[in-house]
Amino acid sequence: MMDDERWLTAKAAERRARTTYRYRTDAAALRDAWRAATGERGWAPDEWWTPAVDAVTRSLTEGRAAGPAYAQLGRERAESGHGIRAALDDLAALHDGDPPSPAVRAVVEAWAGVALAPARVRFCPDPPTPAHLRARVAELYSHPHDGLALLVVHHHGWEAVAALLEAGARTPAAFPLDTQVARLAPGRLVALVRQDGAAPLRAALADQARIVALPADLPGATQLVEGWQTGHQ
Known part of the structure; x- marks a missing residue:
């Protein structure tokens, strides 16, 4: 046990465990729903998952700024050879067909940084x-x-x-x-x-x-x- 955890009260330790479990569960549930939605759009599961998928779902469920995770997703889609339409279709699947503009911009700029390099x-x-x-x-x-x-x-x-x-x-x-x-x-x-x-x-x-x-x-x-x-x- 780490030093800072040794001094947690039983109630605080239980609260931390619940929070961690909730975030992990929410991220996993969001990832599963996202995977199902992309499957309906023709994505193969083994082509769809990348580390960025987990980065995006964790950022969203933990309330952190998701811009860097969306950028990671754009880069990884380009590095895997997926076109920009496929990358945006993937993003639309996550957001029920209506992704927010900042998310789209992050994916597009990062995708272009790979696909159009050195521009x-x-x-x-x-x-x-x-x-x-x-x-x-x-x-x-x-x-x-x-x-x-x-x-x-x-x-x-x-x-x-x-x-x-x-x-x-x-x-x-x-x-x-x-x-x-x-x-x-x-x-x-x-x-x-x-x-x-x-x-x-x-x-x-x-x-x-x-x-x-x-x-x-x-x-x-x-x-x-x-x-x-x-x-x-």
Whole structure:
């Protein structure tokens, strides 16, 4: 027995045991329900489980921040060769078809970090504030940005994100090393891409997407992006 446990009263020891048992039971129950839901979606049990599954269920049942566990799940899905749609479908199974945006963003960014390496994909907060957009545009224009363009995708939920990343996994050279993505209202997804590699992305996304050249200066770029956000352009 550890020193700190030796001095527990009988009642405190019993309370700790109950708490530990409850958490373990809840995590196991959640994991089993999640496994059953993914089985109905076509996942094989031996392909589905990874250490991240237990990390996610423990975080949720113990009330801890689950972001790192979701990121671990995204990485492990990519490392196992699962596409982004499969990873998001898995997440939807856990959340009864409606996963929260922070969980989706964590899985997507981590998946992309593996599948699109060396490019890094960063998502703006959902939805981004005008101040955040101005800061990101100013950051872009503070460095050389020749050869970059904006890919604008008309989207519904996270479907456009999945389509974009699927296309990007086939043509990773289309993305700069630091790729920024924002979901803007009404129904627009904007991603920073390389101009000379954007054509395959545009073709893969068909009528959903168009390529827009970056404006010559920072004020023009800020006005353009904020106009997309408000629906005035």
